[in-house]
Amino acid sequence: MRRILVVGAGQSGLQLALGLQAKGYEVTLMSNRTADEIRTGRVMSTQCMFDSALRHERDLQLNFWERQAPRIQGLGVSVAAPDGGRAVDWLGRLKGYAQSVDQRVKMAGWLDVFVQRGGQLVIHGASVADLDYFSRAYELVLVAAGKGELVSMFDRDEARSPYDSPQRALAVAYVHGLAPRPEHPDTDAVRCNLVPGVGELFVMPTLTNSGRADILFWEGLPGGPLDVFRGVNDPGEHLELTLELMEKFVPWEYARATKVELTDAGGTLAGRYAPVVRKPIGRLPGGGLVLGVADVVVANDPITGQGSNAAAKCAASYLSSILMHGDKPFDEAWMKATFDKYWFTTGKPVTQWTNAMLGAPPEHVLNLIGAAGQYQRVADRFANGFDNPADFDAYFYDPEDTEDYLAEVAEAAEAVEVAEAGEAAEAAAGSSSAS
Template sequence: MRGGRVTSTQLMFGPALGIEREAGLALWDDTAPVMPGFELSHWEPDRQPDAPVRRFTAPFDDEVRSVDQRVKLAAWLELFEERGGRAEYRSVGPSEVAGLAAAHDLTVLATGRGELSALFAHDTSWPVHDRPQRTLACFYVHGVAHDAADPAAGYVRTTGVPPAGDVIIMRALTVGGPCDIVLFEGRWGGAYDCWGDRPDAAAGWRRALGLLRTHAPWEYERFRRAEPTDPGAALYGAITPTVRRPVAHVDGDRPVLGMADALAVHDPITGQGANNAARAAARYLDAVLSRGELPFDEQWMRETFAAYWDNARHTHAFTEFMLREPQPEQVRRAIETAFDHPEVAHRFANGYADPSTYREWLMDPDGADAYLGRFTK
């Protein structure tokens, strides 16, 4: 696992990190870089060649970190076995799930891809997309210039360049130590939609540097001497946002419960996937421990998921909202206002830790008008 390919960006905010810490699983507090703030830049060189870069920065109220899933999952599996658990490594399809469900009191599926996720029916009360909203490319690199005089160098940084898309940058801990992650979120047909050939990490990174040089030259200056951390340091793909129903049936009518990516898959533009997984695991664990000797029947499964989804649905809604084309008017207004008003920048940045807070203003036109109007009169 440690020698494989990277699998995600796994940005985690304070509440989700707290869940890991409470469970005794925050094994990288002394080694994973902390990102102290958020920077958003906006540039439109295609429309205005001499247009200035507009940006705001804001401190995070709580810690933000990213630990390579290759590092994290390998260490957790080893810890699980050290404590008496048994981990099996093999391919599992729908027929194997039926056998597992028959042999266990509770079967939980957490994969968001392939045949297993298809066991769960789509929840048509949510938008059903027939294709991904963005094309994605992600690189883990080291050798980045981190200037101590540049406070934003260690921030989570996002740069929007219409019509290319967005580039999101963060610090992380990978197999070889601290690194930086660069994620390209490409709009279809734009300059960042250029990864269909899926080059190796070295060739892909050379292409990425060219994109940064053209579309985010200030980031290019930071990254121009950087190199991929390892041969598996590139990831390409595209994600079709999906919400599925929580219970599937195998071997006739035997229920199995879905979790995290198996039931709600969304684009990484808002950095919520790993946070949702932590919240789901905590909620499910509480439900299992409080069940006592009662069976894990279908009603319990649905109630367990509903308790988790009561909050997680806001995360999915927020991600859907931020991917809309054209950009919702109140998002544009919020960003424009944040450029000039630190209070708005701070509220915008810290909402990522709990996207349900955006319901009160960013995702509600009337709430946005009431809040932003205080700064724009």
């Protein structure tokens, strides 16, 4: 058995450790917290995992909460108008349902399973010096802990990192008691509310320790009216501020949130970070090499909801590369090739799309979002781009591509209308002659 050390017990680290364990590798997992500490602690993130990411969990039979978690069947976009109403409002249908499971539930559960299956768990906040020592006992060290000292081993990739400061101030609240959208009361959906010049509010159904819940997630432009959560430590005050901002900027969402309450005292989170892409290989003081995983090396803003999705896809890609490598050494060339495979299939499309969404939308993107309210086909394609961001390359970034796509959609819709009108005329003529 090949010996592998995985540092970090988040989506990517645990999924990778459990996948390797299932394939007969001797895996040691380092976590800075126990399962109980994770389970009873503060929320760590928002997360909505789309179909292709969920399939990776199913492949490893790790989808323990699939029956309990809400099945998210759509993704809607609303754009606030200056008068307080909605200039745009539509719902795209997902081909395969998405789901959100509070990472306190999932990571604690997966950590317990890893130990139950015989994995070696080390509870320790690892330092670079620790890894330098431990690396001599392992054939491969994977770093999946995206914060703290360990990240310093991975150099910033300047060519792929256009930002050097946070692009959004983030504020999260997990709540019970949110009413459904009245126009789609029976459809669980992610709701993306865009407030031009201010920021975004995302609302998504989730499963938490206390059952079904919803996540209210503000992304505010730094220095703007939503950037007011710094220093707010009281959970009740955090929720009150969240609701005040909803009432002011997205009143249609506030209308269904008047009776919400926090799921628990740990159900709020606020912070900010600069999106960055790092070089994938870290060099230890003793000369050993470690490979960065998921947001250790590709950390995007959560505006496109790709964090847990990209982490799952990275873990699946790395697992495949490890299995295919057999008993050959995990050298620098293999590490680079392993990251490149993930980057070009997932990391690059996600980064390109996320960075585009962080800026002020150009006219052709505004036209596209508006057209989605007129053509269900456009709304559905945009919604399913959250599952496959690479699809945006065909119609989102270049104004001519967008124009050609919308012209194609309009032409197809017109053809359908003409055909339906012809069928109606034939039916009317048949009815007349029969009488």
